[in-house]
Amino acid sequence: MTLVYLDNNATTMVAPEVCEAMMPYFSEMYGNASSIYDLAHSANNAVKESREIIADFLGAKDPKEIIFTSCGSESANMAIKGTLEVNKNKKHIITTKIEHPCVLNLYKDLEKKGYRVSWIDVDSNGDLNIGQLLEEVCDDTALVSVMMANNETGVIYPVDKISEAVKMRNPETKVFVDAVQAAGKIPINVKDTKIDMLGISGHKFHAPKGIGALYVKTGTMISPLIIGGHQEKGKRAGTENVPYIVAMATAARLAKEALNDELTRVKALRDKLERGILSSIKNSVLNSKSKNRVPNTTNIGFQYIEGELILLHMNDLGICASSGSACTSGSLEPSHVLRAQGVPFTSLHGSIRFSLSRYTTEQEIDYTLEKLPAIIDKLVKISPFQKELNEIFK
Numbered sequence: 001m002t003l004v005y006l007d008n009n010a011t012t013m014v015a016p017e018v019c020e021a022m023m024p025y026f027s028e029m030y031g032n033a034s035s036i037y038d039l040a041h042s043a044n045n046a047v048k049e050s051r052e053i054i055a056d057f058l059g060a061k062d063p064k065e066i067i068f069t070s071c072g073s074e075s076a077n078m079a080i081k082g083t084l085e086v087n088k089n090k091k092h093i094i095t096t097k098i099e100h101p102c103v104l105n106l107y108k109d110l111e112k113k114g115y116r117v118s119w120i121d122v123d124s125n126g127d128l129n130i131g132q133l134l135e136e137v138c139d140d141t142a143l144v145s146v147m148m149a150n151n152e153t154g155v156i157y158p159v160d161k162i163s164e165a166v167k168m169r170n171p172e173t174k175v176f177v178d179a180v181q182a183a184g185k186i187p188i189n190v191k192d193t194k195i196d197m198l199g200i201s202g203h204k205f206h207a208p209k210g211i212g213a214l215y216v217k218t219g220t221m222i223s224p225l226i227i228g229g230h231q232e233k234g235k236r237a238g239t240e241n242v243p244y245i246v247a248m249a250t251a252a253r254l255a256k257e258a259l260n261d262e263l264t265r266v267k268a269l270r271d272k273l274e275r276g277i278l279s280s281i282k283n284s285v286l287n288s289k290s291k292n293r294v295p296n297t298t299n300i301g302f303q304y305i306e307g308e309l310i311l312l313h314m315n316d317l318g319i320c321a322s323s324g325s326a327c328t329s330g331s332l333e334p335s336h337v338l339r340a341q342g343v344p345f346t347s348l349h350g351s352i353r354f355s356l357s358r359y360t361t362e363q364e365i366d367y368t369l370e371k372l373p374a375i376i377d378k379l380v381k382i383s384p385f386q387k388e389l390n391e392i393f394k
């Protein structure tokens, strides 16, 4: 049966080279990276080398600025809670309305605990109101937290410029960037920015699930989330997951090599898919028209039909995509990102995110473009909104 995987923002296939690189660390080189005998040295060296590769991937000055974590959610929680813990006298946070739930729900929780959170708006294209964000910065602002690329729409946020401008207003305010959906899709270079912390997750760029990293700029104080042993220089306790650390470093090296392909070939395929859908399906609309989008993502609304039904019909033909983010799918709540953009209810419930990867082929895009119009046609016929649809199709 055909399988067309267009849900790479949910997770990615582990690259064969990544599997190969990590396997020996399960069997021959299984030592604890903190032990002193030779068996452990190979593990220790692998962690050291991996840290250097991740530092290079993110453009960090010093490998010591990289802390290995278990996922993007942990990286975000560590950065946010760790910053607030060492800045107890400050009670104000600035973030956006379109963050991933691992950030958004944490801020909602902090709001209940007495923090004042400023939630910054986006416009109908998905672009951020940066003026509004900067106006909110005050003496009490402990943290500004803006994602680098949105997981549902792919819109890129100018975090370098935002961090510069925030520091001009208050040099003490810390800046955290959730770069989980940017890593491997666009270049990241923290070195010349004022970003204090930046989180990534391996499974979004062809490493396994269960490994992530947090960049913490030298001199930035954060308290650990997990307290215990002295691993990761006391900033994150727990025996190092050597195979997965090696896997993420290998995936990062491959992603860096493939970046040009991502920015050209993958983008061309995404554009072909987007153009093809919008021109062949009359009730389709592009949800985020921002000029700044990661090259692999498009989010398209199909007016007056149900997104979950589209997904089920696509699944029957072997096409995988998603409505909303993987973490909210199944909740039937319309996407908070699209609601923040003011997407009307007519396409809010029928919005589908297609996300490609460097493994996506032109044949897969052609297959999707061939099959999708018939699926939408079928669902249009059973929609309760016949009058409105007749207007669109007349």
Ligand code: PLP
Residues within 6 Å of the ligand: 009, 010, 070, 071, 072, 073, 074, 100, 102, 147, 149, 150, 151, 178, 180, 181, 201, 202, 203, 212, 325, 326
């Ligand atoms: N941040 C963004 C933007 C994401 O898209 C995701 C996952 O979808 C996360 C954070 C959480 O990453 P993880 O699944 O590794 O916890």
